[in-house]
Amino acid sequence: MTEIFEGIPAIRYEGKDSDNPLAFKYYDADRVILGKKMSEHLPFAMAWWHNLCAGGTDMFGRDTADKSFGASEKGTMEHARAKVDAGFEFMQKLGIKYFCFHDVDLVPEADDIKVTNQRLDEISDYILEKMKGTDIKCLWGTANMFGNPRFMNGAGSTNSVDVYSFAAAQIKKALDLTVKLGGRGYVFWGGREGYETLLNTDVKFEQENIAKLMHMAVDYGRSIGFTGDFYIEPKPKEPMKHQYDFDAATAIGFLRQYGLDKDFKLNIEANHATLAGHTFQHDLRISAINGMLGSIDANQGDTLLGWDTDEFPFNVYDATLCMYEVLKNGGLTGGFNFDSKNRRPSYTKEDMFYAYILGMDTFALGLIKAAEMIEDGRIDKFIEEKYASWKSELGQKIRNNETSLVELAKHAEEMGAPELPGSGRQEYLEAVMNNILFK
Ligand code: XUL
Ligand code: CO
Secondary structure, X not given: OOOOOOOOOOOEEOOOOOOOOOEEOOOOOOOEEOOEEHHHHOOEEEEHHHXXXXXXXXXXXXXXXXXXXXXXXXXXHHXXXXXHHHHHHHHHHHOOOEEEEEHHHXXXXXXOHHHHHHHXXXXXXXXXXXXXXXXXXXXXXXXXXXXXXXXXXXXOOOXXXXXXXXXXXXXXXXXXXXXXXXXXXXXXXXXXXXEOOHHHOOHHHHHHHHHHHHHHHHHHHHHOOOOOEEEEOOOOOOOOOEEOOOOHHHHHHHHHHOOOOOOEEEXXXXXXXXXXXXXXXXXXXXXXXXXXXXXXXXXXXXXXXXXXXXXXXXXXXXXXXXXXXXXXXXXXOOOEEEOOOOOOOOOOHXXXXXXXXXXXXXXXXHHHHHHHHHHHOHHHHHHHHHXXXXXXXXXHHHHOOOOOHXXXXXXXXXXXXXXXXXXXXXXXXXXXXXXXXXX
């Protein structure tokens, strides 16, 4: 087998004093943090689409990066196999144990789904062969139900029964592949499930149909032995103006309304949370407290740009606050998928590695620092003390639903004006975080 990333060695941990750009400074797979190896805390995944397919094309210009990986023609099965070779060499050199895929990332799509499915059978056999002798597996699979023009009015939310059936067929096949490749999860990202104007849209009808498609996916998945989690990946907008899975809270409400909450969790993407006007940490917390934090699409946005820039995570504050939520959640059933792409001028093979090293080191630092925040205890102590008045007899009565507005009003009348509730101490707590980050 010819080496595709020639000249790039296996990436090793060299520590924070190393200046080797092809080495980890913080990600030390075997280092134990809070009783678990870093590699277990951080099941990283490679996103097939950004890493192996996307060459930098944007609305104003074509590819800058050559992702042919030695194939003579792109969009062929020869190219599909070259991407598998490149992907496995890439993951092995970085020590990444998982990958995520859309059906059409793996093979060129034909007009006839039977032909596409044959190609998917062939490529998944090849992937299985490559998996042998490695511990690489699929983290999650999904069907691309947004790229093809047929999905212009949505997939589960489409007005066309034929398009809906086509989406069903793609989901069925993507589930088959996910199970075949040992996937932990199956994702629904509803890029076209939404609307531009209510003048042409029956929202209730569309949402009911999305739920029906998800129920059919659960029934089929369980019937073929898929025991993992289904995920909704919330995103408020882009490409649609209003997307139904706006944020974690909206998606949780939808899952509960339609009885899908036992089989589904959420796949939270940092840049989607910020597009919804939240912090990444907010959507993680909302998922976690509802028992629905399943997996993470690791990336970051740019506050100066209003779209999904899918940058490799570099912001250590955000990564630390993310890992704080993940540790408090007892980990993830899914993992950390780098749904991230190189900037367009970072077009070389080395850049592909620098990007993953940046992302993995950022989350490793986040893990180290989040564990220190928990061990330090000052933040937990503050929160415990902040709510101390609830330990009183009256506080306990409220918590246990043993009181009434009448009783509370009587208490208020007897006490006169209550004292101020105590400082929120935000600046003190931010200083604690800085103290831990930079000690
Ligand atoms: C798009 C996005 C998708 C999903 C999978 O913003 O995040 O790549 O992760 O369809
Ligand atoms: Co994503």
